Amino acid sequence: MLSVRIGSRDIRDLGMGGHSPVTVKYGRHGSEEASWQMEPNRSHPLVVGNASVSVWCGGFRIWVGTLVEPAGDGNFSARGLWRQGERVYPMDAAGNIVTIIDTAVIASVNTRQELTWGLPFSISGTPWADFGTPSEMTLIELLDGYAAENGLNWYISAHDRGLYMEALPSTPQWVVPNAVVGRGLTPAEDEFYTHLAGRYLDGSGNYQTEIVGSAEAATVFGRRTKLVDLTDIGNTTNTRAASVLQGMLLKSGARMGWGEGLELAHGQITTPGGRAATLNQIQSLQMVRLCGTVDMSRPRLLRSNTDVVLETVTYTDQSEKITATPFGYAPRSFEDAWNEALATA
Numbered sequence: 154m155l156s157v158r159i160g161s162r163d164i165r166d167l168g169m170g171g172h173s174p175v176t177v178k179y180g181r182h183g184s185e186e187a188s189w190q191m192e193p194n195r196s197h198p199l200v201v202g203n204a205s206v207s208v209w210c211g212g213f214r215i216w217v218g219t220l221v222e223p224a225g226d227g228n229f230s231a232r233g234l235w236r237q238g239e240r241v242y243p244m245d246a247a248g249n250i251v252t253i254i255d256t257a258v259i260a261s262v263n264t265r266q267e268l269t270w271g272l273p274f275s276i277s278g279t280p281w282a283d284f285g286t287p288s289e290m291t292l293i294e295l296l297d298g299y300a301a302e303n304g305l306n307w308y309i310s311a312h313d314r315g316l317y318m319e320a321l322p323s324t325p326q327w328v329v330p331n332a333v334v335g336r337g338l339t340p341a342e343d344e345f346y347t348h349l350a351g352r353y354l355d356g357s358g359n360y361q362t363e364i365v366g367s368a369e370a371a372t373v374f375g376r377r378t379k380l381v382d383l384t385d386i387g388n389t390t391n392t393r394a395a396s397v398l399q400g401m402l403l404k405s406g407a408r409m410g411w412g413e414g415l416e417l418a419h420g421q422i423t424t425p426g427g428r429a430a431t432l433n434q435i436q437s438l439q440m441v442r443l444c445g446t447v448d449m450s451r452p453r454l455l456r457s458n459t460d461v462v463l464e465t466v467t468y469t470d471q472s473e474k475i476t477a478t479p480f481g482y483a484p485r486s487f488e489d490a491w492n493e494a495l496a497t498a
Contacts, residue, residue, distance in 0.1 A: 154470060154471065155174070155175050155177070155208055155209065155210055155215070155433065155470040156208070156209045157172060157175055157187075157189060157206065157207075157208055157209075158206070158207045158208075158209060159197075159199045159200055159204050159205065159206060159220065160199055160204065160205050162199060164191075164200075167197040167199060167200065168195070168197065169191050169192065169195040169196070169197055169200065170191055170192035170195060171191070171192075172189045172190065172191045172229075173189050173190040173191070174189070174469055174470035174471045174472070175187060175188070175189040175208055175469070175470050176188050176189070176467065176468070176469040176470070177208055177215070177216045177433075177467070177468055177470075178465065178466070178467045178468075179216075179436045179437035179438075179463075179465065179466045179467075180233065180437055180464065180465050181306060181308070181437060181438065181464050181465075181480075182233065182235035182307065182308045182309060183217075183233060183234070183235055183308040183309045183310060183311060183437070183438075184216045184217050184218050184233035184234055184235070184309065184311055185232075185233045185437075185465070186218075186230065186231070186232060186233065187206065187208055187216055187218060187230065187231040188228070188229065188230040188231070189229055190227050190228055190229070191227050191229060192227055193225060193226050193227035194225050194227075195227070196223075196225075200220065200223055200229075201220070201222070201223070202220060202221065202222030202223070203219050203220060203222075204219065204220040205217075205219060205220075205269065206218050206219060206220050206231040207311070210433050210434075213312075214311050214312060215311055215433060215434075215436075216233075216311050217233075217234045217309070217311045217314055218231040218232050218233045218234045218236075219231060219232060219234065219236075219237065233309070234269065234270065234309045234314060235293075235308065235309045237267070237268050237269065237270070238261075238268065238270075238291065238292040238293045238296070239291060239293050240267075240291070241261050241267045241268060241291065241292045241293075242289070242290070242291060242292065243256075243257035243261075243290065243291075243292050243295045244257060244260060244261070244265075245257070245260050246260045246263075246264045251280065252280045252281040252282045252290075252295055253277065253278060253279060253280050253281070254276045254277045254281065254295060254296065254299060255272065255275050255276060255277060255278050256278070257292055257295065258270065258272050258276075258292070258316060259272060261292065269314060270309060270314055270315065270316050271313055271314050271315040271316065272315065272316055273313065273315040273316075273317070274317070276299070276307075276316070276318050277299060281295060281298060281299050281302075281386070282298070282385065282386040282387040282389075290385060294385065296316075296318075298385050298386065299318075300318055301397065301400055301401045302386075302396065302397040302400040302401070303318075303400050304320065304399075304400040304401070305318045305319060305320055305400075306318070306319065306320070306321055306438065307319075308438060321438065321440075321462045321480070322438070322439065322440040322462060323440070324440060325425060325440045325441060325442035325460055326424075326425075326439045326440055326441070327422050327423065327424065327425075327430055327435060327439060327440070327441045327442070328422070328423050328424070328425055328427075328441070328442045328444060329415075329417065329421060329422050329423075329441060329442065329443045329444060330423060330427070330444050330445075331421065331444070331445070346366075346377045346378060346379040347366050347367050347370040347371040347374065347375075347376050347377050347378070348364055348365065348366025348367070348371065348376060348377070348378040348379070349364070349365055349366060349378070349379055349381050349398045349401055349402055350362055350363070350364045350378050350379070350380050350381065351363045351364075351365075351381045351382075351383040351394050351395075351397065351398045352380065352381070352382055352383060352384070353383040353384065353386070353389055353391075353393075353394040354384055354387065354388045354389065355388065355389070355390070355391075356388050356390070357388075358388060361391065361394075363391050363394040363395050363398060364378070364398075365395055365398040365399050365402060366378070366402070367402070381398065381401065383397055383398075414476060414477055414478040414479070415441070415475075415476070415477045415478070415479075416474060416475075416476050417432075417474060417475055417477070418473050418474045419432060419473045419474070422435065422441070422475075425442075432468055432472075432473075432474070432475050433468055433470070435463070435466055435468070435475055435477070436463070436466050437463050437464055437465055437466050438462065438463065439462070439463050440460055440461070440462050440463075441460070441461055441462075441463060441477075441479075442458050442459070442460050443458060443459040443460075443461065444457075444458050445457065445458070446458065446459045461479035461480070462479060462480050463477045463478070463479060463480075464478055464479060464480045464481075465477060465478045
């Protein structure tokens, strides 16, 4: 059974009554959303907007974030801890705008106390971009830009609240042994591109275009180009622009997206050794192997198994299933398309 803590206190010890089974959602930056219900018209001084929230499975913290300002109807929700960075600007200890990730994070945590993240390992000690005038780039945009260029993904770990930047996994942590389980993961051509065309500013401040891509994917599936705005990195060279685009292509791959997600019940997803997975341990940024499903999403690669990395995972405590979507998911239902539009607005 999962439990919710506000700060270091179990919410059931605050005199607000018990709570319903908590629902947790994970995304590409780690903890995304959490929600639960309690008795209406109850309050406590600790239960206020922006309070620290964590979800625990026994002695293990599996989700971390901050409380959304509670109403009196007994419905509570929290947002993932990574979203603290949406309203933080990358500045050094003196308040100067910088594009050095280590400097910006450390100053935001230690000097201004805007973030409750940690930085267990150095990510980058050099400027990512050089701007002639101060930029209004947020810390999230800086992290996204650096990660995209280097083919990486960043996230906040629920275990230690640390900021990590890593490549997506290449070996499966979980296995779906039966091809008919869940939904089928049909390749989606509308979430597919073979080439990236980056528009950047040269040393004179003029717009230029650099193009990279996969000729093999274009031959097999037909060429499709996606336009990318690279002005966030400031004035740069065609070599740097190509490097950024290659990093983006490395991360996404010239492969089809997916028109469906997965709905998996207990026993339908296992460890590689065949033991039934504990559903609350399945999170985003983990790889799942779908056995017996031919992978037709990549050019000239027909394998009897399909490996996908999970971008979102939603689980309600004490339920017997999870729902998940892989990276490259192309929403098909009205509800999914609407939710994605709201998330990117």
